Amino acid sequence: MIQVTSHKSQVTRIAVLLLFILLSWVVGRGSWVCYAQPVSSSELINNAGQYDGKTVTYAGEVIGDVMRRGNYAWLNVSDGKNAIGIWAPAGLIQDITLAGNYKIKGDTVEVSGEFSRSCPEHGGDLDIHALSLRKDASGSARVEKMDPDKKNQAVILLGVLIAVWILSKFLRR
Amino acid sequence: MILKPHREDIKIIGYYLGKIIFGLSLAMLVPIAVGLAFGEVNPALDFTIGMEVALLCGLCLTRACFTEKDLNWMQGMIVVSLSWLAAMVLGAVPLYLSGHWKSFLDTCFDAMSGFATTGLTLAQNLDHMSYAHNFWRHLIMFIGGQGIVIVALSFFVKGFSGAFKMYVGEARDERILPNVIHTSRFIWLVSFVYLILGTLALGIAGTLGGMKPINAFFHGACIFMAAFDTGGFAPQSQNILYYHSLGIEIITVVIMILGALNFRLHYHLWMGNRREIIRNIETRALFITVMATFFITAVGLAQAGTYPQALTLFRKGFYQLISGHTGTGYQTIYPAQFMQGWNPLSMVGVICAMALGGAVCSTTGAIKMLRIGVIFKALLEDIKRIILPERAIVVQKFHHIKEVFLEDKLARSALMITLAYLGLYGLGALAGMFFGYPFLESLFESTSAAANVGLSCGITDTAMPTALKITYILQMWAGRLEFMSIFTLIGFFVAAVKGK
Numbered sequence: 001m002i003q004v005t006s007h008k009s010q011v012t013r014i015a016v017l018l019l020f021i022l023l024s025w026v027v028g029r030g031s032w033v034c035y036a037q038p039v040s041s042s043e044l045i046n047n048a049g050q051y052d053g054k055t056v057t058y059a060g061e062v063i064g065d066v067m068r069r070g071n072y073a074w075l076n077v078s079d080g081k082n083a084i085g086i087w088a089p090a091g092l093i094q095d096i097t098l099a100g101n102y103k104i105k106g107d108t109v110e111v112s113g114e115f116s117r118s119c120p121e122h123g124g125d126l127d128i129h130a131l132s133l134r135k136d137a138s139g140s141a142r143v144e145k146m147d148p149d150k151k152n153q154a155v156i157l158l159g160v161l162i163a164v165w166i167l168s169k170f171l172r173r
Numbered sequence: 174m175i176l177k178p179h180r181e182d183i184k185i186i187g188y189y190l191g192k193i194i195f196g197l198s199l200a201m202l203v204p205i206a207v208g209l210a211f212g213e214v215n216p217a218l219d220f221t222i223g224m225e226v227a228l229l230c231g232l233c234l235t236r237a238c239f240t241e242k243d244l245n246w247m248q249g250m251i252v253v254s255l256s257w258l259a260a261m262v263l264g265a266v267p268l269y270l271s272g273h274w275k276s277f278l279d280t281c282f283d284a285m286s287g288f289a290t291t292g293l294t295l296a297q298n299l300d301h302m303s304y305a306h307n308f309w310r311h312l313i314m315f316i317g318g319q320g321i322v323i324v325a326l327s328f329f330v331k332g333f334s335g336a337f338k339m340y341v342g343e344a345r346d347e348r349i350l351p352n353v354i355h356t357s358r359f360i361w362l363v364s365f366v367y368l369i370l371g372t373l374a375l376g377i378a379g380t381l382g383g384m385k386p387i388n389a390f391f392h393g394a395c396i397f398m399a400a401f402d403t404g405g406f407a408p409q410s411q412n413i414l415y416y417h418s419l420g421i422e423i424i425t426v427v428i429m430i431l432g433a434l435n436f437r438l439h440y441h442l443w444m445g446n447r448r449e450i451i452r453n454i455e456t457r458a459l460f461i462t463v464m465a466t467f468f469i470t471a472v473g474l475a476q477a478g479t480y481p482q483a484l485t486l487f488r489k490g491f492y493q494l495i496s497g498h499t500g501t502g503y504q505t506i507y508p509a510q511f512m513q514g515w516n517p518l519s520m521v522g523v524i525c526a527m528a529l530g531g532a533v534c535s536t537t538g539a540i541k542m543l544r545i546g547v548i549f550k551a552l553l554e555d556i557k558r559i560i561l562p563e564r565a566i567v568v569q570k571f572h573h574i575k576e577v578f579l580e581d582k583l584a585r586s587a588l589m590i591t592l593a594y595l596g597l598y599g600l601g602a603l604a605g606m607f608f609g610y611p612f613l614e615s616l617f618e619s620t621s622a623a624a625n626v627g628l629s630c631g632i633t634d635t636a637m638p639t640a641l642k643i644t645y646i647l648q649m650w651a652g653r654l655e656f657m658s659i660f661t662l663i664g665f666f667v668a669a670v671k672g673k
Contacts, residue, residue, distance in 0.1 A: 045507045048514065063300040064409055067383030067417070074383065074417045076409070078300055082507065083411050102213065102303040117479070117514065124485030125417060126507060150218040150270065157225035164229060168236035 038110060041082035048117035048126060056115045058084060058128060059136065062099045062106040075099075077109060086111050087122065088130035098139030108137040177672030178665060184238040185248050186255065191234025193256045193322060197263060198227030203312055204267070208305030216271065216305035223267030230263065250661035253322055257650055260321050261285040264313050271306045273297050275635050278642055283310070285646045288317035289653035290536055292405020292502035292627020293645065295635045299410040304391060307408045311395040315368075317653070318402025318432070318536035319360055363439050364401065371397035371428050378420040396421075400428040402536040405502025405627030412504045413492075422488070425503055426495055433459070433499035433531025435543075437574055454546035454571045455532040459498075462545065466526040467494050473519025479510075490519070493628065498526035500537035502627020511630035517613055520630070524617055527626045528598060538625025538652045540594045544587035546571060551584035593656050597623040597648055604644040605632060623648040 038059040044051055060079035067074040073093050075086040078100070088111070100106030113130040116122075121129075201224040208217030244252065265277065265284035274280040279295040286293045287310055296302070296310075372393040379389030392408050399406045409415040413425060431439075438456070441449040450456050470490050480486035489506060496503045511520060530539025554569040561567060569579040577583075601619025606612055610632055618632040622645040633645070651659050 042509075045509045046513060048510065064415060065384045065388055069383055076300075076411060076415055078410070080298075083300060083409070083415070085411070085414065085417050087417075100301060102216075102301055117510075118481075118485055118489070120482050120485060122417060123419060123422075123505075124480050124482075124489040125414060125505070126510065127417075144212075144214055146214045147218065150215060150222065154218055154221045154225065157222060157229070161225055161229050161232070164232055164236075168232065171236075 036112070038079075041079045041084050044084065044115060045082060045126065048115075051115045052117045054115055055112060055131065056128065057110060057112045058086075058115075059108065059110040060084075061108050061139070062096055064099055064101065066093060066096060066099055075109075077111065085122075085125060085127040086113065086130050086133075087119075087127055088113075088133055092130055092133040095135045098141075100139065103142050103144065104139055105142065106139040107135055108139070110134045110136050176668060178669055181240075181242070182248060184240050185242055185244060186251050187234045187238030188240045189244060189248075189252045190255050190259060191231045191236075191238065193252070194227055194231035194234065194259055194263065197260055197316075197321065198224050198231055200312065200316060201227065201267065201309070204305040204309040207308045208303065211304040213303045213305050216267075216303040219267040219270035220305060220309070222270060223263070226266050227263045230259070247661055247665065250658040251665050254650075254654060254658040254662040256321050257285075257288060257654065260288050260313075260317075261646075261650075264288060264309075267309060268306060271303065273299070273302055273306065278639065279635055282642050282646055284313065285649050286627070287311075287313035287404065287406060288321060289625050289649040290314050290318045290399075290402045290404040290500070290538070290627075291622060291625045291649045291653075292399065293622060293629055293633045293649075294406065295633065295642075297635065299408075302408075307395060308391075310406050311398040311404070311408075314402045314404030314406055315364070315398040318398075318404065319357075319364060359440060360436050363436060363443070367401055367428070367431060368394070368397055371401060371424070374424050375421060378418060378424055379416065382416060382418045382420065384416075392416075396425060397428060400425045400501055400503065401432040403429060403432045403500040403502075403531065403538075403625070404536075405496070407503065411507075414505045414507070419488075422492055422505060425501075426492065429495060429499040429501045429503070432501070433535055433537050435532035435534045437534055438532065441574065449574065452572045454550075454573050455542040458542040458546040458549070459531065462526070462529050462542070463495065463498055466498065466522045466529070467491060468522075469525065470494050470519045470522030473516050473522055477514060477516040477519060479514035494523055494526050497523045497621075497626055497628050498529060499531050500527070500539055500624060500626050502621065502629075504628060508629040508631040508633075511617070511628075512614065520613055520617055523628065524620050527617075527620045527624045527628065528594070530624055538623075540591050540624075543573060544591055546573075547579065547584055547587040548591060550579050551587075554579060590655060594623065594652070597651060601644055601648050604641060608638045608641050618645075619648065623652040625649060625652050 036057045038057045041058070044056065044058065058077065060077040062075050063078045063083055064076050068090065071090050073088055073090055075088060075093065075096070076083045077086050096107050096109065098104050098106050111128060111130050112132045113128040115128050117126050118124040119127045201220045205217050205220045205224070208220060261281050261284045264287070265280040268274060268284060269277050269280040273296050274283065275297060282295050372390060375393030375396050376390035379392055380386050384392070395408050398404070407413060407415070413422065435455055438449060438453060467490065471486065474480055474486050474490050480489055492505050528539055529545060530541045531537030533541045533543045550569050550571050554567055557567045570576050571579060598616065598620045601623055602612065602616040605615025605619055614630050614632055617630045621628050
């Protein structure tokens, strides 16, 4: 009876140990594969000293122009609150096709890179030097349709303007 | 005894106000053309509506108040101060229709900021704004920088003696040429020549920096208008940081300095009198104050340790400093960085620079260099009087285009305006503190608004209290017009209520 119990406890110990090793492996591997949670632009700007020199993940819409400079390029990525400059090797930005403006919603990207509150390479700019970049969603062109309300307002105002002008001429006589 | 204004006074004011509104409405043709050129239908409609509203107001005023009489001093001053308020409201209409502002008050804030060449903004989602609306934001800076009334004087008024009264009312007491209309046209000529050169330089720099040429030249034109008129708006939310370009920073510094110089000095430089730039009291004062305030800022930044390298410290420190001193407000840092990375000493350096401003008869706001020079000379004269024997005759002179004897009247006037500005900065800071903001931040933002600079340390936000928005609007208005026309307007209303 005693022997059976000690055997059982040995099996349990081995099972627990294996489970621990398995869990450690899964957790460890998991953290290596997954992207870290993106940090907001406000968090980065307001706590720039805290994040200085650290690898951060930042996500948002590419806006304005993708400015190529030799083998690198500047992207400005906006998370809706602020836009932050991303300095990326040209190879990383090949998937980016649309940058946001009035008529375009730009590609959404997630960037992982080194954050600088005053980048020595770029004249003290607050920026992120991209180490990896992933396109999360493609942008799209916005088809602009004439707003009927605005059109009606413009026509009515034109009518009023002409009427006042004629009336003023008539009254002056 | 205070005399109640006559009905005739109101008619004259209304008539000339209507004329200026006409001028403003016609300026909206430009963004309509920009909108159509870029295939932006709804923005073009926004400006059509805005233009129709302005035309309607102008038509009603000129017809209802028709007169052939000329303006007197009081009427001229009131026309000017009301013109700026009318321009703010009417200029805000097409912007509000774009949906980029949360309320009409926020839009009025931006319109006043634009016309007064301040540069503080409450616009939302600026990175997705249409070309037409963006162009209008910068065009109103160009119009406001020259002076709204000057636009009307130059293009829509054939010449009348009341022109000079309105010209003075817009804080321009110096005539470059004998005729005020010719002076206005010369100011426009200088501005257009620089506009072409500046747009080309910025467009080329932008294209070389990787921007699409169409965007580079569009941004170039916008940035020039805001930099030369010491405004501070930019087409993108990151302001000048968007470009990540040393070339654009250098070009904008040159344009900002050109904008901060007296138009009379420009005239003399154009006429080949290059020595004037060295001899002029304003350029000397500007050089000394830039050096002094930059020294304060640089020591502060070195203490803060935000920029460990000397070159980055100079690039960031000098850019914000010169931007503040010229009254432009362009930034290559985020507003919050002033609070996070700059220590109080460096902020004091920038506040002093903002408070001082550029030259008189330029597009800058604030106390201005001529007054600083005159006050310094007056102080020097008083010290000499104390040191020298009582019988000695002390005569103080300074060089401003010509040799000028320093009279007590001149010194008193300079001191009065300086005190008025200091009071305005202080009142705005008090208002900021009243709403719970710390002293230094409140003083920074208040000075920026009242001196028509546009640098922000983060207080200016759509979430700030309504009363503070109104305070800043009033500060921008008073600061741009240098008080006299506003005091006259207040006096007019007091006379209307209490007069007999």
